[in-house]
Amino acid sequence: MLSDDLFKRASRLFPGGVNSPVRFYEPYPTYFSRASGSRIFDVEGKEYLDFCMGFGVNFAGYSNTTIAEEIMYLLDNTIPEGVPTENEIELGEIIQKAVPSIEKMRFTNSGTEATMHAIRLARAFTGRKLILKMNAGFHGAHDYVLVSAGSGALNFGTPSSPGIPEEVAKTVLVGDFNNEESIRELFKLHGKDIAAVITEPVLGNLGVIGPEKGFLKFLREITEEYGALLIFDEVITGFRFRYGAYQDIIGVKPDLTTMGKIIGGGMPVGLFGGRADIMNRISPEGNVYQSGTFSANPFTVASGLATLNFLKDKDYEYTISLATWVEEKLKSFSDLGVQVNRVYNMFTIFFNEERVWNYETALKSDRKKFMKFFNFSKKHGIYFSPGQFEASFVGMAHTPEEVEMAVFKMVYTLEFDMNEDRNEREQVSINSN
Ligand SMILES: Cc1ncc(COP(=O)(O)O)c(C=O)c1O
Numbered sequence: 001m002l003s004d005d006l007f008k009r010a011s012r013l014f015p016g017g018v019n020s021p022v023r024f025y026e027p028y029p030t031y032f033s034r035a036s037g038s039r040i041f042d043v044e045g046k047e048y049l050d051f052c053m054g055f056g057v058n059f060a061g062y063s064n065t066t067i068a069e070e071i072m073y074l075l076d077n078t079i080p081e082g083v084p085t086e087n088e089i090e091l092g093e094i095i096q097k098a099v100p101s102i103e104k105m106r107f108t109n110s111g112t113e114a115t116m117h118a119i120r121l122a123r124a125f126t127g128r129k130l131i132l133k134m135n136a137g138f139h140g141a142h143d144y145v146l147v148s149a150g151s152g153a154l155n156f157g158t159p160s161s162p163g164i165p166e167e168v169a170k171t172v173l174v175g176d177f178n179n180e181e182s183i184r185e186l187f188k189l190h191g192k193d194i195a196a197v198i199t200e201p202v203l204g205n206l207g208v209i210g211p212e213k214g215f216l217k218f219l220r221e222i223t224e225e226y227g228a229l230l231i232f233d234e235v236i237t238g239f240r241f242r243y244g245a246y247q248d249i250i251g252v253k254p255d256l257t258t259m260g261k262i263i264g265g266g267m268p269v270g271l272f273g274g275r276a277d278i279m280n281r282i283s284p285e286g287n288v289y290q291s292g293t294f295s296a297n298p299f300t301v302a303s304g305l306a307t308l309n310f311l312k313d314k315d316y317e318y319t320i321s322l323a324t325w326v327e328e329k330l331k332s333f334s335d336l337g338v339q340v341n342r343v344y345n346m347f348t349i350f351f352n353e354e355r356v357w358n359y360e361t362a363l364k365s366d367r368k369k370f371m372k373f374f375n376f377s378k379k380h381g382i383y384f385s386p387g388q389f390e391a392s393f394v395g396m397a398h399t400p401e402e403v404e405m406a407v408f409k410m411v412y413t414l415e416f417d418m419n420e421d422r423n424e425r426e427q428v429s430i431n432s433n
């Protein structure tokens with residue numbers, strides 16, 4: 001079975017042959033059939049070291065037998081959907097303990113749902129309409145947040161999607177991450193109508209961009225000053241850098257937090273939670289409606305519990321040191337023409353001459369070059385998230401040996417595969433000798 005054949009079949013079913021745009025790249029995406037540890041296997045049996053890891057889902061590694069056994073154990077008396085269970089309480093308690101700002105929570109089926117409900121709740125709680133998000137911040141694919149969005153929305157040239165009523169789009173203000181002035185201006189103009197600021201505390205969907213010193217604290221202060229809520233979207237960062245949230249590393253406490261990805265251990269998941277007085281507005285305790293047939297379904301809950309139990313006493317430093325090594329090694333070659341942005345164990349290789357620290361500098365990156373790098377790396381058996389504006393991840397299953405080999409191949413790709421002029425020059429000099 002070949003990927004181009006599958007692409008033809010898939011294209012008759014799915015727009016672009018895929019079920020999410022970020023999975024598509026020219027001329028057609030490679031189709032996969034299996035995964036184990038840090039590796040994924042395509043339909044032709046070729047093996048790749050994976051730095052995409054399901055866009056950050058599979059932090060504990062694929063086909064982890066300890067986790068699989070616990071899932072089976074937890075599912076032994078499979079409980080039907082649509083009823084409350086003890087396991088969901090246990091998973092909630094683990095998260096509540098690890099993230100103190102989450103006093104109360106609700107599970108959802110995706111990060112998209114989580115941010116949608118958190119935003120509705122913030123509007124209801126404050127009685128205000130406007131939301132302030134960051135340019136190229138990505139919070140899923142619903143109407144409130146597909147305005148100047150990042151990830152595939154930016155990559156495919158539709159950061160603000162058609163189909164969203166103008167009336168809705170107008171309720172979304174867009175500021176710039178790491179630019180206090182842009183946020184202050186918006187508050188000066190609209191402060192009393194802003195229900196919430198929503199941001200990823202570390203941007204992952206414009207590529208990885210960490211907060212400049214003081215920026216998140218500034219967001220906390222200005223939201224408090226104007227009586228708006230602060231929502232941290234930790235769908236990517238939750239349980240990734242430590243057993244808990246990024247907010248407790250930087251010491252900035254949001255009112256609401258959203259999570260997803262890792263906490264479902266590979267099953268569809270999302271969560272929104274935060275201050276009890278705000279969460280108590282959710283139905284049936286309050287009057288803000290939110291529901292879901294599959295919310296906290298037994299499979300997700302079992303998978304999430306097994307994963308968080310597995311990660312409980314794991315050494316997060318291990319993953320961080322491997323990612324640091326990737327960064328330092330690539331930086332030691334000064335003429336590779338790339339910027340390596342790393343925050344703990346996630347990173348992006350930007351094809352950019354300048355330091356990438358905000359929207360403007362990120363947009364100067366050469367997306368075509370990135371895809372060239374992606375394709376060469378794939379040939380060498382390394383799989384990155386397919387897009388300049390995505391994050392790559394080091395997880396618990398990556399080994400020092402395979403990361404070392406991968407870095408060697410990355411340097412080779414950047415030095416030789418990418419550099420056709422140099423290849424030609426060398427070819428000429430070899431031929432003339
Ligand atoms: C920061 C962030 N928020 C929300 C989402 C949406 O999550 P999901 O794809 O599970 O709907 C994503 C990922 O797509 C994300 O990266």
Ligand SMILES: NCC(=O)CCC(=O)O
Binds near residue numbers: 020021023151204
């Ligand atoms: N950063 C964007 C995503 O994580 C989306 C994943 C997907 O839709 O497959």
